[in-house]
Amino acid sequence: MKNYEYELEFTVRDYELDTQGVVNNSVYQNYLEHARHEYLKHIGLNFNKLHENGTDAVVHKVELVYKRPLMGDDRFVVRMRAEQEGFVRFVFFQDIYKLPENELTLEGKVTAVFMTNGRPIRPPEEVQTAIQNSSS
Numbered sequence: 001m002k003n004y005e006y007e008l009e010f011t012v013r014d015y016e017l018d019t020q021g022v023v024n025n026s027v028y029q030n031y032l033e034h035a036r037h038e039y040l041k042h043i044g045l046n047f048n049k050l051h052e053n054g055t056d057a058v059v060h061k062v063e064l065v066y067k068r069p070l071m072g073d074d075r076f077v078v079r080m081r082a083e084q085e086g087f088v089r090f091v092f093f094q095d096i097y098k099l100p101e102n103e104l105t106l107e108g109k110v111t112a113v114f115m116t117n118g119r120p121i122r123p124p125e126e127v128q129t130a131i132q133n134s135s136s
Contacts, residue, residue, distance in 0.1 A: 002095065004079040005134045006039045009099070012074045022069035029062065032094045032108050035078035039092075043130040054116050055124055060089065061111040068098065068105045075099040082131045088113050088120040090131065 010031060018024040037047050050057065070076055080094040089111055096106040114123040 002079075002093075003081060004095075005081040006035075006042055007077050007079040008035045008038050009075065009077045012070050012072055012076070014072050017072055022071055023074075025064075025066065028064060028066075028096070028106055028108070031078055031096065032092075032110060035080060035094060036092055036110070039080060039082070040130075043134045045127060045130050050124075050127070053124075055121070055127075056115050057090075057112045057127075058115050059110060060113045061109075063109040065107040066105075067107065068103060070096075070098060070105055076105060081135060083135070084123070084128060084131065085111070087122050090114075090123065090127075 012023055016023050016027045040047055047057065076096055076098050078094055078096050080092055082090050082092050085091050090113075092108075092110040092112065094108040094110060095104060096108070097103060098105050113120050114127065115121060
């Protein structure tokens with residue numbers, strides 16, 4: 001098992017399925033985004049408050065490896081951790097496991113950059129501190 005700092009449980013809803021009866025590939029990004037926002041709240045940061053203060057966290061790159069499909073009513077958990085990469089990027093490692101089997105369903109890596117007025121910036125000290133403290 002990988003090292004994770006946070007997890008959030010979900011249940012697949014019927015409207016998230018495609019014609020084949022599995023979760024549509026685009027829905028996984030919604031799961032990951034919701035988990036990232038909840039993770040930020042968990043470590044004392046608020047995505048909306050950051051924006052109000054002039055700082056935006058923007059997704060730069062998304063890498064998803066689909067291992068097994070989720071289907072209607074499946075329970076699953078998004079497990080994650082975040083790491084600073086360089087001066088302006090944070091990488092969110094986010095994996096989805098089907099419950100109760102704890103079966104790896106998706107491996108995700110989401111890279112975000114912090115911006116002010118459309119320009120990349122070094123993340124605010126409060127962000128760096130919160131994420132560093134969450135991993136210790």
